[in-house]
Amino acid sequence: VLGGGPAGMAAAAHAASHGARTVLMEESPLPGGQVYRAPPAGFVMPPDIDRRAGDALRATLEASGAEVRTGCRVWGLGGGPLVPQGQDAGPFTLSALGANGVPFAVTARALVLCTGTHERIIPFPGWTLPGVIGLAAATILLKAQGVLPGRRVVVAGVGPLLYAVAAKVLAGGGSVAAVVDAASTAEWLRALPALASRPDLLAQGAAWRAKLVGARVPVLPGASVTAAEGEDVLAGVRVGGRAFEADALCIGHGLVPATEASRTYRARHEHRPRDGGWVPVLDARQRTTVPFLYAAGDGAGVRGAAAAPASGRVAARAALHDLGLAPEAPEAPGDAAPARALRAGAAMAGMMALRPAMVAAIPPDTIICRCEGVTRAAIDAAAADGAATLNQLKHFTRCGMGPCQGRMCGEAAGALLAAARGVPVAEVGFATARIPLRPVPLEAILGTFDYADIPVPAPAPI
Amino acid sequence: MTAPFDVAVVGAGVMGCSTALFLARGGMSVVLLDRGEICREASGVNAGTLTMQMTRAALIPYALRAHEMWLTMPAWCAGGDVLATACPGLSVAFTQGEVAMLEERARIRRAAGAPIELIDGRAAQRVEPGLAEGVKLAAHCPIDGFTSAYLTGRAFRPALLEAGVALMEHTPVRGVHGRFALDMPGGTVRAKRLVLAGGAWLQDMAAWLGVDLPIKVLVNQLVVTERMAPVMRTVLGVASGLLSLKQYANGSVLIGGGWQGIGDRARGGVAVRPESFLGNVRLAAHTVPALREARVLRSWLGLEAETADALPAIGPIPGIDDAWIIGSVHSGYTSGPYMGRILAQAVLGEAPEQPLFPIDRLLRAGSNAA
Numbered sequence: 001v002l003g004g005g006p007a008g009m010a011a012a013a014h015a016a017s018h019g020a021r022t023v024l025m026e027e028s029p030l031p032g033g034q035v036y037r038a039p040p041a042g043f044v045m046p047p048d049i050d051r052r053a054g055d056a057l058r059a060t061l062e063a064s065g066a067e068v069r070t071g072c073r074v075w076g077l078g079g080g081p082l083v084p085q086g087q088d089a090g091p092f093t094l095s096a097l098g099a100n101g102v103p104f105a106v107t108a109r110a111l112v113l114c115t116g117t118h119e120r121i122i123p124f125p126g127w128t129l130p131g132v133i134g135l136a137a138a139t140i141l142l143k144a145q146g147v148l149p150g151r152r153v154v155v156a157g158v159g160p161l162l163y164a165v166a167a168k169v170l171a172g173g174g175s176v177a178a179v180v181d182a183a184s185t186a187e188w189l190r191a192l193p194a195l196a197s198r199p200d201l202l203a204q205g206a207a208w209r210a211k212l213v214g215a216r217v218p219v220l221p222g223a224s225v226t227a228a229e230g231e232d233v234l235a236g237v238r239v240g241g242r243a244f245e246a247d248a249l250c251i252g253h254g255l256v257p258a259t260e261a262s263r264t265y266r267a268r269h270e271h272r273p274r275d276g277g278w279v280p281v282l283d284a285r286q287r288t289t290v291p292f293l294y295a296a297g298d299g300a301g302v303r304g305a306a307a308a309p310a311s312g313r314v315a316a317r318a319a320l321h322d323l324g325l326a327p328e329a330p331e332a333p334g335d336a337a338p339a340r341a342l343r344a345g346a347a348m349a350g351m352m353a354l355r356p357a358m359v360a361a362i363p364p365d366t367i368i369c370r371c372e373g374v375t376r377a378a379i380d381a382a383a384a385d386g387a388a389t390l391n392q393l394k395h396f397t398r399c400g401m402g403p404c405q406g407r408m409c410g411e412a413a414g415a416l417l418a419a420a421r422g423v424p425v426a427e428v429g430f431a432t433a434r435i436p437l438r439p440v441p442l443e444a445i446l447g448t449f450d451y452a453d454i455p456v457p458a459p460a461p462i
Numbered sequence: 463m464t465a466p467f468d469v470a471v472v473g474a475g476v477m478g479c480s481t482a483l484f485l486a487r488g489g490m491s492v493v494l495l496d497r498g499e500i501c502r503e504a505s506g507v508n509a510g511t512l513t514m515q516m517t518r519a520a521l522i523p524y525a526l527r528a529h530e531m532w533l534t535m536p537a538w539c540a541g542g543d544v545l546a547t548a549c550p551g552l553s554v555a556f557t558q559g560e561v562a563m564l565e566e567r568a569r570i571r572r573a574a575g576a577p578i579e580l581i582d583g584r585a586a587q588r589v590e591p592g593l594a595e596g597v598k599l600a601a602h603c604p605i606d607g608f609t610s611a612y613l614t615g616r617a618f619r620p621a622l623l624e625a626g627v628a629l630m631e632h633t634p635v636r637g638v639h640g641r642f643a644l645d646m647p648g649g650t651v652r653a654k655r656l657v658l659a660g661g662a663w664l665q666d667m668a669a670w671l672g673v674d675l676p677i678k679v680l681v682n683q684l685v686v687t688e689r690m691a692p693v694m695r696t697v698l699g700v701a702s703g704l705l706s707l708k709q710y711a712n713g714s715v716l717i718g719g720g721w722q723g724i725g726d727r728a729r730g731g732v733a734v735r736p737e738s739f740l741g742n743v744r745l746a747a748h749t750v751p752a753l754r755e756a757r758v759l760r761s762w763l764g765l766e767a768e769t770a771d772a773l774p775a776i777g778p779i780p781g782i783d784d785a786w787i788i789g790s791v792h793s794g795y796t797s798g799p800y801m802g803r804i805l806a807q808a809v810l811g812e813a814p815e816q817p818l819f820p821i822d823r824l825l826r827a828g829s830n831a832a
Contacts, residue, residue, distance in 0.1 A: 078734075078735075078736050081732075082724055082733035093736070264733075266732070382616075386629075386631070387616075388632065389499065392502060395612040396613075396615075401612075401760075402759075405760060434761050434762050435733075435734055435739075436758055436759070439688055439758065440757060442743055442754055442756045442758055443754045445743070449744050454745055454748070455737070456702050456741070456745065457704060457721070457722065459703045459704065462567050
């Protein structure tokens with residue numbers, strides 16, 4: 001199982017407790033994922049409702065007997081369908097660096113991808129200034145470490161995280177200059193019936209809103225940040241005609257499924273904006289189009305943490321069946337409950353879908369790809385020069401060639417290219433995925449070797 | 463029915479683009495077709511090396527002229543630029559076996575016209591301070607360099623359009639009837655002459671004409687690092703040719719040399735082979751020790767064509783008037799623009815500046831053309 005959030009923890013626990021030799025690979029020091037993140041060693045944080053849900057999943061995982069490799073960076077993917085023509089698919093192989101920096105590899109007959117999401121940020125002038133951070137990053141600071149992102153904070157973007165972050169900034173003793181919500185009041189009202197299926201969430205949301213009202217925080221519905229301003233560091237945030245002094249801007253425009261692994265394995269993907277963007281094509285049991293490869297949780301389409309464990313268990317059951325370790329079982333009754341979580345999650349995912357108007361409003365000189373310094377104007381010019389797909393745009397401009405490999409800019413770049421061409425976003429495709437999944441230090445993977453032992457192939461003829 | 467083009471070029475890689483450009487400039491009406499995008503296969507994903515030290519001896523005279531073309535590309539390609547950079551090239555030997563290989567290969571390439579001289583390890587370190595200790599011998603060629611190959615399509619495109627070439631991307635040709643109706647989804651394109659420039663897919667294209675031309679597919683791997691402080695300033699290889707190293711102006715180091723990944727004509731580049739990846743980066747780190755500090759950012763694959771004798775297929779297709787072929791040039795990117803130019807000369811009825819590489823020698827019995 002790749003990824004130790006709620007889907008991965010549940011998938012690994014289910015597989016291990018039903019007789020499969022199971023390993024869970026997780027990048028963070030502890031399993032939990034973004035919502036159920038555990039505090040780092042040495043930090044004591046008062047437990048909240050998310051902590052308790054996470055602790056329960058962690059306890060089940062620990063009791064299951066699954067091997068849990070935390071703090072490891074999985075960088076290499078091989079095996080499965082990635083074999084020479086005419087050969088049968090083999091076991092999946094994952095190359096990783098352990099928490100101690102020592103490389104190791106894992107092979108598995110089935111692989112469940114629970115890789116979660118990364119945050120979408122639609123660029124605006126000044127978004128690369130120090131002091132501007134993602135809502136998800138702010139959540140890590142606030143929830144896992146009790147650290148304020150700034151003393152005076154503007155919280156902006158879209159989705160429930162806005163109010164969670166704003167409330168936690170206040171609770172931590174910071175001040176919130178404004179909450180800038182791209183969703184209008186009407187959009188929230190339309191989402192209410194779906195959210196009503198989760199009274200717990202609704203109550204939590206109401207408590208967050210009450211906190212903001214109590215602190216007289218201006219909430220701007222249907223509004224967007226037009227610029228982050230400051231010399232070398234953030235000093236203020238402009239929202240149309242209004243300006244707010246701030247030393248931090250926490251901003252996020254939704255969540256994008258992390259599909260690097262399923263793309264590397266050449267599974268079929270489809271573009272579903274209301275699920276977050278490109279997602280692997282799945283059957284009802286979380287099977288991708290690649291045999292023995294499964295995807296679950298938000299990485300398979302954004303539905304939120306509450307709905308994730310059930311999808312992880314479904315994927316694990318499918319794997320157990322496909323491996324011949326268990327008969328194909330009908331859905332367990334326990335998995336009907338998340339229908340409510342799914343409904344609420346779908347409503348929020350829909351609200352957090354990419355907003356084309358926000359992309360259209362990006363000024364020409366705004367940087368889109370921060371790794372390579374590619375502006376909107378450069379992307380528009382490349383489109384005019386004939387770049388038709390995201391892969392071709394990459395060649396024309398270097399957009400997405402840097403350290404993040406398009407994780408930050410891919411969504412905005414794709415939407416800009418599609419808009420410039422006048423075609424749906426799906427038509428510009430996605431960038432080809434290749435290893436390493438994350439940048440990997442050469443020193444760590446080289447190992448000790450003798451020059452004479454490098455298996456240099458025969459030279460080409462002279 | 464509209465008038466046929468004077469010539470249809472199938473395959474918009476560096477060979478096809480260059481051929482099409484010089485044919486259009488020679489006065490022909492040209493259509494250039496590609497099932498994908500301009501220079502997005504091998505021509506856009508190769509290591510951009512402009513080296514004589516990996517070029518086959520027979521191709522040195524061509525590569526020398528092409529090197530000049532790449533360095534002056536904006537002047538002849540309507541401003542199109544691949545950021546070609548000239549620098550010295552070194553091929554080094556760490557073992558006695560490599561010393562013997564280097565001496566032989568340098569001698570043969572020098573005889574073919576490459577200004578290569580042999581120097582010792584100390585002298586090589588003066589040329590390339592990033593070079594490791596332990597070099598027993600190095601072949602030094604002052605004419606070397608590299609491009610940013612991913613820019614190749616964008617560099618050719620405006621010149622092609624300006625010359626009047628009808629560029630049709632995302633247009634897969636499925637077959638050819640008569641002389642010559644190109645069958646594609648949504649219609650037919652007609653042309654009086656045909657140039658096949660399909661890289662690794664040349665075998666399939668030749669089959670459209672009933673010609674049996676066996677082409678082997680190499681699946682070359684490349685690895686690039688994150689940007690880092692300057693660690694080298696030459697194009698660097700080892701005697702076997704299984705390493706090519708260069709550092710770009712932005713600080714990233716490109717590691718190649720032709721280590722093989724997984725892929726084929728049907729699926730394209732499928733996956734990097736982990737053992738090839740490790741062997742390639744070990745060779746690189748052994749040669750430039752500072753690379754140990756690098757972080758690997760990405761790897762990728764490109765499909766290269768190779769004929770039975772590993773020499774090019776450039777010339778008329780025997781038995782079929784007005785049909786031509788170009789490709790399967792070892793280190794083909796280096797020589798590409800010049801090869802296109804001389805084939806265009808032949809198609810235009812002129813004497814090519816340098817001899818072509820007729821394919822009669824490569825055809826299997828039973829071929830339509832035999």
